[in-house]
Amino acid sequence: MKPCSSITALAASNGELEAAILVAQRMLAAYGDSSAVGFSYPQGYGAVTEALRILLHALGAEPDSTSEGRRTVTVPQVPGDRCPAAHVEDPTGCNGPVAVTVLDAHNTGAKGCEHHGARLLASLDGGRVYALPDAPDGAAIRVFKAAASIRPFPWVDGPRTRPSQLSHDENRLRGEDR
Template sequence: MNQPLDTPPPWRTTGAHTASHGRCPAAAAKDPTPCEGPRDAATIVDRHGRESAGCVHHCARLLAGLEGARVHPFVPAPQALDIYSRARELPPFAWEIGR
């Protein structure tokens, strides 16, 4: 893993904008996995208060790699629990080891 956990991902504005290749803004540029579900299903807030909206899959991967990050409090409980459960099982920057 070549990235320290303190290095924030490139943040994009939340809203109607989507990442390149039609993926959600929470998807890291080097993460090859496709989105799962709506691209604005949840929002992750880092420890500095910056927000990034995305699908449940990429929000979980982002949460796993950011120290002090959390799911936005307005995200419905089922999605928030799914994100926390998935993130708990992932290493930081899971795409670097093929997960």
């Protein structure tokens, strides 16, 4: 099975997302089992690539640039949505535009406003923060400094007595490391 050549017709009749789902289901049915007779890795790879491309297009999250082998995507935000760095349980709103990327110890990252970037960084062990190219001057430094005074997972209530539950600043004052 080759990628659907009449994707435009499918998109017109079912909507783009429905068409993307249908193509993904067809590709999975045709190429989902590498032990099948006549399976071709190049065809399977092409089918998966095309299905993902169509799905990302339907969701409005197509890759917008390639840099040093890494791809960045633009994820559309609906008004009222918060930045990707905002934790689901964190009730606070964003304080401005997405300005920083916060990376964990495994280089998994999330882009966020300075407020949520600081709250995320405070909740990570071995996290790092980098300003985005269009960020205001000093954004990463402000996030780094703010994170030092914020307790991990600040939206969680309850007593905090262990060093891992306190901010970096509190641990420094007590002479303890997390």
